[in-house]
Amino acid sequence: MCLINFFFLMSISISLLLLSMYFIMNELVYFLEWEVVSLNSMSIVMTFLFDWMSLIFMSFVLFISSLVIYYSKEYMSEDMNINRFILLVLLFVMSMMLLIISPNLVSILLGWDGLGLVSYCLVIYFNNVKSYNAGMLTALLNRIGDVMLLMAIAWMLNYGSWNYIFYLEFMMNDFEMKIIGVLIVVAAMTKSAQIPFSSWLPAAMAAPTPVSALVHSSTLVTAGVYLLIRFNILLNNSFIGQLLLLLSGLTMFMSGLGANFEFDLKKIIALSTLSQLGLMMMILSMGYYKLAFFHLLTHALFKALLFMCAGAIIHNMNNSQDLRLMGGLSLYMPLTSSCFNVANLALCGMPFLAGFYSKDLILEIVSLSMVNLFIYFLFFFSTGLTVCYSLRLVYYSMTGDLNCSSLNVLNDESWIMLKGMMGLMIMSIIGGSMLSWLIFMTPYSICLPFYLKFMTLFVCIVGGLFGYLISNISLFFINKSMNNYFISMFVGSMWFMPYISTYGVIKYPLKIGMNMIKNFDQGWSEFLGSQNLYSQLVNNSKFIYMMQNNNLKIYLLVFIMWIIILMMFVIFM
Known part of the structure; x- marks a missing residue:
């Protein structure tokens, strides 16, 4: 089943990529209407929008999901219900497809809710208490976004149709459209885990690693960014756009800082996803939706690769995710380590890898734009933090000696997993340049002063140096002793957001419930009622x-x- 799905999805992905090139060259947009039911004067019509953006995004989603399914053949080989797992992943991908090609808020809600429901099923896939808690947190926080979309659908009744694409441009100054814009932004913030809805994203790491590779690269978390790319007109010169710029900047800063205090391999990569989502949201709220889309695609390639490499490492480490137990993996698993390092360098923006083309362009555009010093600081400092935690990750896992049991057999003999990773590694190397030639017909030429032009490189070098120093033996005691302090707890737990989202929300309702049981069910009502009788x-x-x-x-x-x-x-x- 895995192989059939792999070949099927890969062939569709390649054909969609070729079709998107044709659409870009001829500047085509196809709007399809399919009449599902017609009864007297009433008709239910499904609408689909095919343009270069939806086609190229669908191509990337299918490419990554095909490799993830192929990778799952070996990763999930010991699972008795692997066919059920593959069907859930396919449902997940189909929901994303529906969301991508929908110009209609109702059909977007179908895809949006499909993503939420199937993601819950996948997060609780390993039936244990941690998975159930993570699944419930994921489902309930995403439910806020669903409610916002439902309210936006209700407000769209002012215009007589739910095809928002017809009304966006010439109704953008309407009061109703501004309310719809606010609702859509809140919905996108819940799906893309921006502050204050960030706590579910690291919790969703309870899902199997192939699911994490899919969720964090091109499906669930990118749905919010993609929705805002479609509604980008409403963000221009508006208060909600400025608020989104601030919140996404803080998200980027918070997750970058938190990843430097984390020792869980998958959680570090999850926090790096959160950081990149913040970057996409920031540049999107500044009005550069094509740049946000460009970074969305390049990020999908190397982030999926990062998770797949992490999965291979966890598999070999006897299901241990603790970074402190790793070390010297480059000696035992050279091919996996190579893929891991390529993905990490692409994440850091190493010249001529996928991440460089989008990230460097975004930071140069920021240097060119009229932004205040605080936002500029958030952009560049968070980029430095990205390099810092990436180098720390490589230092702990690749160098030194192995710190866990010597009975572990570490090898690179999982060929199916390696083939899946190799496909993504090639795309992580050539994908950025290929996309920059495709999306931007004329190359961006940004003229900046010398010190601003080299600011990105300088920030990356300083971040890398600091990451090395933090991890090195000479400063190891600082890293270790800081774990005992409040500041470390504050930074390491995403500014106490998971506590606020779970313990903070549930504490008082549970207390009220306890008092009601004590005083009513087991108190006066019991004494005067059933007990008295x-x-x-x-x-x-x-x-x-x-x-x-x-x-x-x-x-x-x-x-x-x-x-x-x-x-x-x-x-x-």
């Missing part, structure tokens, strides 16, 4: 039983009492 019935039945048991004695006693009363009555008369 029970005790009365018991007492009455005891009295009747006593009467029936001692009837002669009671008769004589009553007779004597009656004589006494009669005599007293006679005496006193």
Whole structure:
């Protein structure tokens, strides 16, 4: 089943990529309407939008999902229900497809809700308490976005149709359209895990690693960014656009900082996804939607590769994800380590790899734009943090000696997993240049002063140096001792956001529930209600039983009492 799906999805992906090139060269947009039901004067119509953007995105989603399914053939080989797993992944991909080609808010909701529901099923795939908690947190936070979309659908009734694409441009200054814009931005923030909805993304790491590779590269978390790319007109010169710029900048900064204090391999990569999502949202809220889309595609390639390499490492490490137990993996797993390092360098923006073309362009555009010093600092400092945690990750896992049990057999003999990783590694090397030639017909030529032109490179070098120093033995005690302090707890736990999202929200309702049980169910209502009724019935039945048991004695006693009363009555008369 895995192989059939792999070849099927890969062939569709290649054909869609070729079709997107044709659409770009001829500047085509196809709008298809399919009448599902027609009854008297009522008709239900499904609409689909095919342009270069939706086609190229679908091509990338299918390419990554085909390799992930192929990779799962070996990664999930010990699973008894692998066919169920593959079907869930295919459902996930189909929901994303529906979302990508929908110019209609109702059909977007179908794809959006499909992603939320299937992601819940995949997060709880390993049936344990941690998975259930993570799944519930993921589902409930995404439910906020679903409600926002439903409210946006209700507001779209002002225009007589849910095909937002017809009304965006010439109704953009309407009060109703501004409200719809706010609702869509909040929905996108929940799906793309921006502050204050960030806590579900690292929690979703409870899912199997192939699912993480798919979710964090091109499907679930990118749905919010893609929706805002479609609604980008509403963000221009608006308050909600400026607020999104600030919140996404803080998200980028927070996740970059948190990844430097984390020792869970998958969680570090998840936080790096959050950081890149913040970068996409920031450049999108500044009005450069093509750049955000470009980075979305390049990021999908190397992030999927990072997760697949992490999965291979975890598999070999006897299912351990702790970074401190790793070391010297480059000696034992050279091919996996090569793929891992290529993906890491692409993430850092190493020249001429996929990440460089989009990331460097974004940072140069920021240097050219009219942004304040705080936003500029968030952009560049967070980029330095990216290099910092990437180098720390490589230092702990690739260098030194292996720190775990010597009984582990570390090797590169999982050829199916390696083939999947090799396909993505090639794309992580050539994908950026290929996309930059495709998307931008005329190359961007950005003229900046010398020190601003080299600012990105300088920030990356300083970040890398700091990452090395933090991980090195000479400063290891700082890293270790900081884990005992409040600041480390604050930074390492995403600014206490998971606590606020779970313990903070649930503490008082649970307390109220406990008091209600104590005072009502087990308190006065119990005493005056069922308990009181029970005790009365018991007492009455005891009295009747006593009467029936001692009837002669009671008769004589009553007779004597009656004589006494009669005599007293006679005496006193």
